Amino acid sequence: MKIDMPMTRPGQVIGLLGGSFDPPHAGHVHISREALKRFGLDRVWWVVSPGNPLKAHGPAPLARRMAACRAMLDHPRIAVTDIEAQLNTRYTAQTLRRLQALRPGVRFVWLMGADNLAQLDKWQDWHEIVGRVPLGVLARPGQRISARMSKAARIYDFARLPGRASRCLGRREAPAWCFVNVPMMALSSTRLRSGGAWPRGD
Numbered sequence: 001m002k003i004d005m006p007m008t009r010p011g012q013v014i015g016l017l018g019g020s021f022d023p024p025h026a027g028h029v030h031i032s033r034e035a036l037k038r039f040g041l042d043r044v045w046w047v048v049s050p051g052n053p054l055k056a057h058g059p060a061p062l063a064r065r066m067a068a069c070r071a072m073l074d075h076p077r078i079a080v081t082d083i084e085a086q087l088n089t090r091y092t093a094q095t096l097r098r099l100q101a102l103r104p105g106v107r108f109v110w111l112m113g114a115d116n117l118a119q120l121d122k123w124q125d126w127h128e129i130v131g132r133v134p135l136g137v138l139a140r141p142g143q144r145i146s147a148r149m150s151k152a153a154r155i156y157d158f159a160r161l162p163g164r165a166s167r168c169l170g171r172r173e174a175p176a177w178c179f180v181n182v183p184m185m186a187l188s189s190t191r192l193r194s195g196g197a198w199p200r201g202d
Contacts, residue, residue, distance in 0.1 A: 003083070003087065004086065005045075005081050005083050005086075005102075006043070006045060006079040006081055008043075008105075008106045009105075010105030010106065011105060011107070012042040012043060012106050012107070013039075013041050013042050013043075013107045013108075013109060013170030013171070014041065014042060014043045014045060014106055014107070014108055014109070015032075015035050015036070015039060015041040015043070015044040015045070015108075015109045015110075015111045015136060015170075016044075016045050016047050016096075016099075016108055016110050016111060016133075017031070017032055017044055017045070017047065017111045017112075018047040018084075018092060018110070018111075019046075019047070019049060020048070020049055020051070020059040020065070021046060021048050021065050021068070021069050022059035022060050022065055023060070023065065024046070024065070024069045025072075026072075028046070028072075029072065029073065029075070029078075030183075031182065032044045032046070032075070032078050032111075033075070033078075034138060034182040034183075035111050035136055035138060036077060038136075038138075038166050038167070038180050038182065039109060039111075039136045039167065039169045039170060039178070039180075040166075040167035040168070040169070040170055040171075041077075041109065042077070043077050043078070043079065044077065044078045044079075044111070045078075045079050045080075045083075046069055046073075046078065046079070046080045046081065047081055047084060047095065048062065048065055048066055048069060048080060048081065048082050048084075049084050050062055050082075050084055050085045050090075051090075062082060062085055066080060083095065083099070091123070091124040091125065092110070092123060092124075092129055093124060093126070093129050093132070094125075096108065096128075096129060096132045096133055097128075097132070100132065100133075107170050107171070108133045109133060109135070109136050109169060109170050110129065110133050110134070110135050110136070111136045112135065112136070112137055112138070113137070113138055113139075114137055114146075114179070115146075115147070116137075117135070117137045117147040117150055117153060117179075118146040118147045118150045119150070120150065120151075120152040121150070121151040121152050126152065130152070130156055130159075130174065130177070131174055131175055132174055133174050134169045134170060134172050134175075134176040134177060134178075135176070135177035135178075136166075136169055136177070136180075137177060137178065137179045137180070138180060138182050139179070139180065139181045139182055147179065148179065153179075156177060159174075159176050159177055160176075160177055160178065160179070161176060161177070162178075163178065163179065163180050163181070165178070166178045166180050
């Protein structure tokens with residue numbers, strides 16, 4: 001089976017920003033740009049998921065979300081991919097396993113908002129995720145304290161890099177993670193959906 005994914009070169013450090021992107025918004029672009037700069041990444045991929053196992057209701061059709069992501073992006077180092085749908089992976093650990101097998105010369109960093117770190121211990125095979133790739137954690141409104149006090153942060157406190165070393169994250173062996181404070185945008189997909197900016201029709 002031929003897998004269609006963005007081009008890579010051995011030695012590159014690629015940040016993976018996973019999510020439903022239902023819908024994508026300027027906040028996604030903002031944290032992607034910040035991640036490129038703060039974590040010393042060569043590229044960022046938006047990994048648009050077929051669905052989020054932690055959410056009760058499914059997102060808008062994948063093709064619609066992919067089109068919206070591509071229409072929003074205008075950055076040579078940020079790409080959109082539906083790799084999870086192609087690989088038929090449902091969980092992040094599965095996706096990372098397959099990506100590392102397909103691109104063994106590439107170093108991946110999993111990017112997340114601080115809200116996701118706060119609930120990381122609820123993810124399927126979350127210890128495997130932390131053991132496979134470094135984690136780049138970006139502050140989001142109201143989530144700094146809960147993220148830093150989370151189960152994952154406490155267990156892997158020994159693997160935390162100080163913010164001043166954030167640009168080294170992609171070259172570190174997992175487990176490694178770094179929490180950085182970035183200028184915030186209080187946008188969310190949930191708010192856009194509830195406000196009617198993203199109608200649920202096809």
